[in-house]
Amino acid sequence: MAVKAIIGLGNPGPEYENTRHNAGAWLVEQLARGAAETLRSERKFLGLYTRIRLGEHDLHLLNPTTFMNRSGASVAALCQFFKIMPDELLVAHDELDIDPGYARYKTGGGHGGHNGLRDIVSALGNNNGFHRLRIGIGHPGSAKQVTHYVLGSPAKTERHAIDDAIDEIQVTLPDALAGNWAKAMNRLHSFKPD
Secondary structure (H helix, E strand, O other), rough: OOOOEEEEOOOOOOOOOOOOHHHHHHHHHHHHHHHOOOOEEEHHEEEEEEEEEEEOHHHHHHOOOOHHHHHHHHHHHHHHOOOHHHHHHEEEEEEEEOOOOEEEEOOOOOOOOHHHHHHHHHHHOOOOOOEEEEOOOOOOOOOOHHHHOOOOOOHHHHHHHHHHHHHHHHHHHHHHHHHOOOHHHHHHHOOOOO
């Protein structure tokens, strides 16, 4: 199935805007900017929404404005309204197990402890067959530090590396959107930041 919607996970409000947990939302913001569109508040989707054309693809973009652990309500509302199946979703999110500057595509699987993914799986009726875009933010080294780390802002070099990965993601998206996952993965997974 072709991807019809990209969801960018994050927390709402200016105090979270530049935190690592919002890496997925940064990608969606960049896609909207690149298409000269603006993400606008859409109450029925509990988020910021716009539609863009990317290559040959019409695409829904959504950044939930619920908090991260309530992302599922926003995603489910979009899916119900536009009749989007879980395997037509690409959910972009921060990933502790990948270093900044790297990103990985993945289809299905568990939530890996990510509260946004956990809530989406639950809201979609435990259908976890949606595609994920795991944007590396690195790990603080201790499980006790994770909450403080993901809600903190990355250093300038770290943010630059994450932005480089987001740029590379955009190069691979046309293949991913068309369902050519092997080609998209091959390029993105072999990318090395400067």
